[in-house]
Amino acid sequence: MNDNKKIAVITGANRGLGLETCRQLASQGVSVILTSRDPSKGKEAASLLQSEGLEVASHPLDVTRSESIQQLQQYLRQEFGRLDVLVNNAGVLKDSRDPVEASIFNTKIDALRTTLETNLYAPLLLCQALIPLMKKGDYGRVVNVSSSLGQLSEMSAGYPTYRISKTALNAVTGLLAAELQGTNILVNSACPGWVKTDMGGPDAPADPKEGVKTIVWLATLPDGGPTGGFFRDQQPIAW
Numbered sequence: 001m002n003d004n005k006k007i008a009v010i011t012g013a014n015r016g017l018g019l020e021t022c023r024q025l026a027s028q029g030v031s032v033i034l035t036s037r038d039p040s041k042g043k044e045a046a047s048l049l050q051s052e053g054l055e056v057a058s059h060p061l062d063v064t065r066s067e068s069i070q071q072l073q074q075y076l077r078q079e080f081g082r083l084d085v086l087v088n089n090a091g092v093l094k095d096s097r098d099p100v101e102a103s104i105f106n107t108k109i110d111a112l113r114t115t116l117e118t119n120l121y122a123p124l125l126l127c128q129a130l131i132p133l134m135k136k137g138d139y140g141r142v143v144n145v146s147s148s149l150g151q152l153s154e155m156s157a158g159y160p161t162y163r164i165s166k167t168a169l170n171a172v173t174g175l176l177a178a179e180l181q182g183t184n185i186l187v188n189s190a191c192p193g194w195v196k197t198d199m200g201g202p203d204a205p206a207d208p209k210e211g212v213k214t215i216v217w218l219a220t221l222p223d224g225g226p227t228g229g230f231f232r233d234q235q236p237i238a239w
């Protein structure tokens with residue numbers, strides 16, 4: 001890979017918003033490492049983008065397995081000695097659509113724990129493992145893919161484990177940004193809007209191409225850009 005190119009890792013990138021984020025970042029000249037928990041799905045997705053003329057490599061990553069995170073860190077350290085962009089995109093939405101089952105009064109702690117493993121602990125562990133590689137290059141852009149369902153100011157009933165996970169993910173964004181003040185590492189949360197993917201379903205109004213705009217913008221912010229914010233449609237939104 002060309003040394004002058006930015007190097008980006010995108011999690012959960014074999015489909016949906018992660019795959020489209022890889023496509024758009026690679027189209028802008030970023031060297032993309034498309035990660036996927038199923039290595040064969042990751043290879044297939046990377047081949048698709050390579051067939052479009054884009055520079056994309058794939059690497060296995062199950063975000064809930066700390067050995068897998070360590071292996072990715074080691075690969076990045078050995079291959080490039082640094083990392084420029086991390087998009088924490090992998091996510092799950094496991095809440096029932098049934099209003100009784102999805103009541104906060106009926107939320108099972110095991111279900112909450114499972115969701116937090118992917119949507120909260122994994123992005124935190126990835127930041128802990130990979131931001132040191134950004135410090136080496138004095139450059140970093142971290143995008144935590146969150147959701148307006150996690151906005152405390154708009155909190156409503158339904159999707160309890162998902163909402164809690166995204167609210168807490170936003171806290172991680174704020175904490176990281178606060179400790180990284182004065183560095184060239186910018187950390188922000190993005191809400192993609194409601195997007196047609198396996199998670200968003202077929203009735204969503206936006207397609208992934210539109211949905212990743214804010215993610216890609218935050219992943220390529222110029223020096224001095226915003227940090228510690230929550231954005232949708234490239235505009236700040238309330239926590």
Ligand SMILES: NC(=O)c1ccc[n+]([C@@H]2O[C@H](COP(=O)([O-])OP(=O)(O)OC[C@H]3O[C@@H](n4cnc5c(N)ncnc54)[C@H](OP(=O)(O)O)[C@@H]3O)[C@@H](O)[C@H]2O)c1
Binds near residue numbers: 146197
């Ligand atoms: N679509 C929307 O309307 C919407 C709205 C707001 C926020 N978001 C957020 O956007 C992000 C992407 O969602 P999406 O709509 O693209 O959903 P999606 O189509 O369901 O894709 C989710 C991706 O996450 C991966 N993933 C899940 N658990 C993983 C794990 N343990 N390790 C590695 N990868 C894992 C999945 O991999 P597998 O294929 O292996 O399962 C898949 O690649 C999520 O964080 C979601 O919360 C989506």
